[in-house]
Amino acid sequence: MSAQRILVIEESTVAAALTTALTEAGHSVTAVASAAKGVEALASTPEYDLLIAGLSMTQADGVHLLDRCKQEHPDIPVIVLAAAKDAPQALTAVREGAYDFLVKPLDHDPLILAVSRALEHRRLKRENQAYRVSAAQSSGAQDPEHLRQVMTNLQQSYDLTLEIAADLQNLKDAESVAHAKRVTAFTIALSRALGLSSEDIRVVARGAMLHDIGMIAVPDAIIQKPSPLTATEMRILREHSFQGYQVLKKIPFLSEAAEVVYAHEERYDGTGFPRGLKGQAIPMGARIFCVAHALDAILTDRPYRQAKSLPEARVEIAQLAGKQFDPAVVRVFLDMPDRVWANLRSEIEKQAQGLPIP
Ligand SMILES: [Fe+2]
Ligand SMILES: [Fe+2]
CATH class of the missing domain: 1.10.3210.10 (Hypothetical protein af1432)
Structure with a gap:
């Protein structure tokens, strides 16, 4: 499988640690440090396969990141990172459409596992869409x-x-x-x-x-x-x-x-x-x-x-x-x-x- 494109929106120390771990796992990582830059990056082509964002970044710079992502890039799964004390807000983010959340400080294995689950979710979602399109085309035959x-x-x-x-x-x-x-x-x-x-x-x-x-x-x-x-x-x-x-x-x-x-x-x-x-x-x-x-x-x-x-x-x-x-x-x-x-x-x-x- 070719390298998956992951966008990280997080403050620099966490972003650096994530970049190292995910790059070692074979992914291609882009990190930005603000919600506004994140929105800009999300618009790039080809699309990112996964977005990982700090909870504080999901509602900053006047941007509601999860809403934007859901509307403009519904196929990109989002993993939210939150401190333990912010777990309730992270859960709210999941209810609002984030795929998963992870508690900081991040452990290597749960991170890699959550990332592969999210990427697999995206792959299946896309496969499903392709199947529906071809089913719609062949049902035209009926x-x-x-x-x-x-x-x-x-x-x-x-x-x-x-x-x-x-x-x-x-x-x-x-x-x-x-x-x-x-x-x-x-x-x-x-x-x-x-x-x-x-x-x-x-x-x-x-x-x-x-x-x-x-x-x-x-x-x-x-x-x-x-x-x-x-x-x-x-x-x-x-x-x-x-x-x-x-x-x-x-x-x-x-x-x-x-x-x-x-x-x-x-x-x-x-x-x-x-x-x-x-x-x-x-x-x-x-x-x-x-x-x-x-x-x-x-x-x-x-x-x-x-x-x-x-x-x-x-x-x-x-x-x-x-x-x-x-x-x-x-x-x-x-x-x-x-x-x-x-x-x-x-x-x-x-x-x-x-x-x-x-
Ligand atoms: Fe013949
Ligand atoms: Fe014949």
């Missing part, structure tokens, strides 16, 4: 407005690419279209949770919608072969990422999405294809898509196995973090509530019933 936005994005991506997709043999299969739509909706929801810009989300969504478009270059005899593929057949099948890329990169509004298509079969640990890209070398969109794609595959019935539940999907995907998937994407995925995926699936189901499938 509300109807969020669902509506994802569906609007999905609709736009679908509109733009449908014409092309509908002309292509493989996407005339209803299940392929439904799969592409679910994967696209999942990809959009994950991209939103990861904080991608609207423009980037559009690119990733188009890539997701057309991820297997290159399969048109693969003979049906290979796609539908019931037995294991030979090495040559496997090589041909694996070319579908590049084939799709080549087609899409020529279309101006799909040229960026083409990169997602090219990399959609890559794996985070470098064992994917066609280029064996590893980690951050895989475009972000493709890393997001891979998690969304796996989620849909796990949740959907296949000829050779039954669909699994969302909790099972979470476990499977979590186990592959760092192997098949980017751990950062998996982390965000695991923070998202199940209802996001369930809502999207049922929304797409409803839409499919209302819309003619090309």
Whole structure:
């Protein structure tokens, strides 16, 4: 842990002793000898992690230090130092918001202990705040407005690419279209949770919608072969990422999405294809898509196995973090509530019933 910044507001003898003890304990200490200077110092950046003030300093120079600190720096804990006879006032200070008080003369060990407790308190408080912010962001994923936005994005991506997709043999299969739509909706929801810009989300969504478009270059005899593929057949099948890329990169509004298509079969640990890209070398969109794609595959019935539940999907995907998937994407995925995926699936189901499938 880097050195914690401690501000001491106390008369010079006590301040000197404190500075020595706290510096030896690895902290960075600034000492001032008046409440007014203390207020000035508190305004500096970066913020102090802890304030230690003599009781007489907390109400001096016309400054009510605890009030100022509470209002302007609510995250900075305050330890008040008081002589034994002033303990009742020190307790009042604690009631008014100080974190703790210590009786002078100060003993080394209780001082260090009180300081680490206060610093730990601040750390937990900050962690808590960060958690609340991220919970508020991910709870945005649960509300109807969020669902509506994802569906609007999905609709736009679908509109733009449908014409092309509908002309292509493989996407005339209803299940392929439904799969592409679910994967696209999942990809959009994950991209939103990861904080991608609207423009980037559009690119990733188009890539997701057309991820297997290159399969048109693969003979049906290979796609539908019931037995294991030979090495040559496997090589041909694996070319579908590049084939799709080549087609899409020529279309101006799909040229960026083409990169997602090219990399959609890559794996985070470098064992994917066609280029064996590893980690951050895989475009972000493709890393997001891979998690969304796996989620849909796990949740959907296949000829050779039954669909699994969302909790099972979470476990499977979590186990592959760092192997098949980017751990950062998996982390965000695991923070998202199940209802996001369930809502999207049922929304797409409803839409499919209302819309003619090309
Ligand atoms: Fe593929
Ligand atoms: Fe797929």
